[in-house]
Amino acid sequence: DAGITQSPRHKVTETGTPVTLRCHQTENHRYMYWYRQDPGHGLRLIHYSYGVKDTDKGEVSDGYSVSRSKTEDFLLTLESATSSQTSVYFCATNRQGERTDTQYFGPGTRLTVL
């Protein structure tokens, strides 16, 4: 257990509003990831970070931005939420970003955009 928490755990919002999800880790892992999980698609990478202020896009990054100002926190922002962004969002970390590294997952945030 890598001590990963996500907040909020549940959120309902309206189309067009900004939303920020927070991931916090206590293990000092270098890499952090944001995924979304949708039926029939499994987990898809949104953005990831390989250090403070170092981020890169994943497979489904459109409509999302991220920031990492501290090692322990990785924020995911939906600038203007749309119904297609209704999903369960998972944060994950791994120690060094090596292919052999285990990913540790947070408990998820269920976001509903009305």
Next chain:
Amino acid sequence: AQSVTQPDIHITVSEGASLELRCNYSYGATPYLFWYVQSPGQGLQLLLKYFSGDTLVQGIKGFEAEFKRSQSSFNLRKPSVHWSDAAEYFCAVGSNTGNQFYFGTGTSLTVIP
């Protein structure tokens, strides 16, 4: 490009029966393969992983997986399923660059008494 296919969306087995969940990967070099389990309402937890060496890998909770390069497969097995194994199972492969992981679409397991 790397990809993972889990051909079975949903599997139902009786408690005590054996289980095999299929995973096929597409990868140009030596793959780094993982199986994760997700219980309802929870995040994913690592069951086992394969990098090299013995192609039969043992994991937690009595699971094992066998890497078969000739079939591009990494199937997960358990000889006797328990009701608590009901969950969703994901196969994943690590990217060439080592900083991304690609997940299959998952297999949902139901265990009937």
